[in-house]
Amino acid sequence: MADLIFFTGPMDCGKSTLALQLDHTQRVGGRAGLLCTSQDRSGAARISSRLGLVESAVEVGDEVDLWTHVVHALTGGARIDYLVCDEAQFYSPVQIDQLARIVDELSIDVYAFGILSDFRTELFPGSKRLVELADRIETMQVQPLCWCGKRATHNARTGGGRMVTEGSQVVVGDTTSETAAAGEPSPEVGYEVLCRRHHRRRMNRAVAQATLSPEPLPFGEPDHA
Ligand SMILES: Nc1ncnc2c1ncn2[C@@H]1O[C@H](COP(=O)(O)OP(=O)(O)O)[C@@H](O)[C@H]1O
Numbered sequence: 001m002a003d004l005i006f007f008t009g010p011m012d013c014g015k016s017t018l019a020l021q022l023d024h025t026q027r028v029g030g031r032a033g034l035l036c037t038s039q040d041r042s043g044a045a046r047i048s049s050r051l052g053l054v055e056s057a058v059e060v061g062d063e064v065d066l067w068t069h070v071v072h073a074l075t076g077g078a079r080i081d082y083l084v085c086d087e088a089q090f091y092s093p094v095q096i097d098q099l100a101r102i103v104d105e106l107s108i109d110v111y112a113f114g115i116l117s118d119f120r121t122e123l124f125p126g127s128k129r130l131v132e133l134a135d136r137i138e139t140m141q142v143q144p145l146c147w148c149g150k151r152a153t154h155n156a157r158t159g160g161g162r163m164v165t166e167g168s169q170v171v172v173g174d175t176t177s178e179t180a181a182a183g184e185p186s187p188e189v190g191y192e193v194l195c196r197r198h199h200r201r202r203m204n205r206a207v208a209q210a211t212l213s214p215e216p217l218p219f220g221e222p223d224h225a
């Protein structure tokens with residue numbers, strides 16, 4: 001029996017990497033898949049992981065009917081055993097319903113990957129529908145950390161280095177934690193993953209660095225004896 005599985009976690013936790021690993025493993029095992037994405041950071045119709053893996057994919061724009069697309073492909077002679085759907089938070093609820101229909105009526109597995117909530121902590125409509133319809137929800141094993149060391153559960157949007165709480169739900173962009181940690185200038189719009197406490201306090205890494213007093217330095221060298 002086919003399944004609709006939603007793999008979710010904050011930005012930068014390895015979703016696209018797992019999507020491509022899963023596709024590779026299934027193909028090596030003799031199954032045929034269809035890769036789909038929506039508004040990948042690379043700007044092209046592809047699934048791209050920060051680890052460097054890249055594969056071309058069907059771009060799921062608003063106008064795409066996933067049910068019709070898959071039925072046309074099958075009647076044209078293609079074999080499809082599974083779908084890998086990255087950036088699924090950007091799919092419309094109607095498209096998520098089409099994915100569920102593909103699972104139930106065509107017995108094709110659908111592996112969807114995406115973030116649950118936006119920079120204001122509100123659910124993306126596509127993710128909400130996935131939570132409602134999925135056979136299973138899988139939480140990612142790699143857990144990014146907030147600057148404080150706690151597990152990062154929330155996505156923050158930054159502008160000029162500070163957290164912003166207003167704006168369009170969709171603004172494609174990348175995480176800036178590495179550039180921030182290296183003291184490089186912040187881009188116009190970036191993202192940073194934070195624990196809930198620091199998301200609520202709007203305290204991202206740059207703000208914390210600017211406002212928190214430095215830890216007192218220990219006296220002398222540590223004693224390793
Ligand atoms: N140089 C690196 N070495 C090892 N792992 C890395 C490196 N750069 C990025 N990663 C891993 O890649 C993950 C991001 O992968 P990606 O699939 O792009 O995430 P997502 O799709 O969830 O945003 C990071 O959490 C980290 O574990």
Ligand SMILES: Cc1cn([C@H]2C[C@H](O)[C@@H](COP(=O)(O)O)O2)c(=O)[nH]c1=O
Nearest residue numbers: 011012115118119155169170171172173
């Ligand atoms: C929080 C949030 C994110 N986005 C965008 C930014 C990225 O392009 C993707 C997430 O990609 P990832 O593979 O999970 O890193 O979503 C957005 O448009 N709006 C938001 O609020």
